Amino acid sequence: MPELPEVETIRQDLRAVLRKKKITAVTVRKPRMVVGSPRKLVVTLRGNTITEIDRRAKLLIFHLQRGDHFLLLHLKMTGQLIYRSPRTTIAGGHGWPPVGPDLPNKYSHLIITFADRGQLFFNDLRQFGYVELVTREHKEMITKTYGIEPLTPEFTWPAFREAVRPRTAPLKQVLLNQAVIAGLGNIYVDEVCFYAKVRPQRRAHRLTHAELKQLYRGCNHIIQQAIKHRGTTFSDYRDTQGRRGNYWRRLKVYGRAGKPCRRCATALQKTMVAGRGTTYCPQCQP
DNA sequence: GAGAGTGTTGTAAC
DNA sequence: GGTTACAACACTCT
Numbered sequence: 001m002p003e004l005p006e007v008e009t010i011r012q013d014l015r016a017v018l019r020k021k022k023i024t025a026v027t028v029r030k031p032r033m034v035v036g037s038p039r040k041l042v043v044t045l046r047g048n049t050i051t052e053i054d055r056r057a058k059l060l061i062f063h064l065q066r067g068d069h070f071l072l073l074h075l076k077m078t079g080q081l082i083y084r085s086p087r088t089t090i091a092g093g094h095g096w097p098p099v100g101p102d103l104p105n106k107y108s109h110l111i112i113t114f115a116d117r118g119q120l121f122f123n124d125l126r127q128f129g130y131v132e133l134v135t136r137e138h139k140e141m142i143t144k145t146y147g148i149e150p151l152t153p154e155f156t157w158p159a160f161r162e163a164v165r166p167r168t169a170p171l172k173q174v175l176l177n178q179a180v181i182a183g184l185g186n187i188y189v190d191e192v193c194f195y196a197k198v199r200p201q202r203r204a205h206r207l208t209h210a211e212l213k214q215l216y217r218g219c220n221h222i223i224q225q226a227i228k229h230r231g232t233t234f235s236d237y238r239d240t241q242g243r244r245g246n247y248w249r250r251l252k253v254y255g256r257a258g259k260p261c262r263r264c265a266t267a268l269q270k271t272m273v274a275g276r277g278t279t280y281c282p283q284c285q286p
Numbered sequence: 287g288a289g290a291g292t293g294t295t296g297t298a299a300c
Numbered sequence: 301g302g303t304t305a306c307a308a309c310a311c312t313c314t
Binding site for chain 1 (some may be wrong): 291292295
């Protein structure tokens with residue numbers, strides 16, 4: 001499940017390889033995954049050039065040279081963006097390192113081909129992801145709905161405290177709320193709560209100053225570490241070369257229900273909070 | 287082989 | 301508004 005660290009890893013990798021590349025062809029195999037007119041998307045992209053790749057929360061934003069349009073792309077739960085360089089594309093993937101399964105596959109719902117014959121494949125097993133061509137105004141309207149963005153200068157301790165403190169909902173729900181903190185998902189919320197030694201069920205407005213501070217530290221620390229290790233692959237996530245993320249080895253609670261806590265060896269418990277599977281240590285997180 | 291579980295986000299309903 | 305439920309979908313696991 002791509003969350004902020006996974007989407008950021010993809011953004012950085014794609015930026016290095018797609019910037020200034022001219023699009024020569026766009027194949028929409030699953031029109032449902034295009035918000036708006038697939039035809040207009042194809043016509044606008046063809047012959048256009050990608051000038052920059054941005055990210056807001058889990059949303060990728062491709063800047064285009066011609067026309068005041070932006071391409072928004074959301075991976076939702078099972079989306080993948082795999083890039084094949086001209087060599088691997090033309091050679092049919094016989095190179096080294098191994099390039100993974102043949103592409104396109106049955107989940108490749110959108111394919112963008114560049115002038116140098118490189119190709120970008122948008123794969124999505126569950127088809128929840130989408131692409132959308134928007135105007136600058138529309139893009140700004142959408143990005144405005146997100147809360148404070150980790151890793152940016154606006155993600156300060158006072159901003160975090162004021163965003164979280166007044167909320168009466170369970171902490172888990174508050175941290176998952178993209179309008180409060182942008183980019184956290186189920187995996188990293190559980191990890192941040194463990195880091196801060198706070199039970200995810202706790203109501204945000206009942207947290208102490210010290211607990212909030214630890215949560216703030218946790219957001220920064222966990223996200224930075226996860227990006228450093230190129231994200232978490234639990235099932236479907238792959239980077240732009242089809243490789244797994246390495247942070248899963250470092251997960252303390254997510255996916256470890258019933259296993260011993262790495263801090264105190266107590267069996268980790270799994271429950272439902274805000275409709276999501278939630279794992280925590282009953283000993284370390286009172 | 288049926289049914290539950292997986293989790294993002296928008297939307298609907300309380 | 302806070303909160304909950306659900307739908308979009310397809311695959312794995314029980």
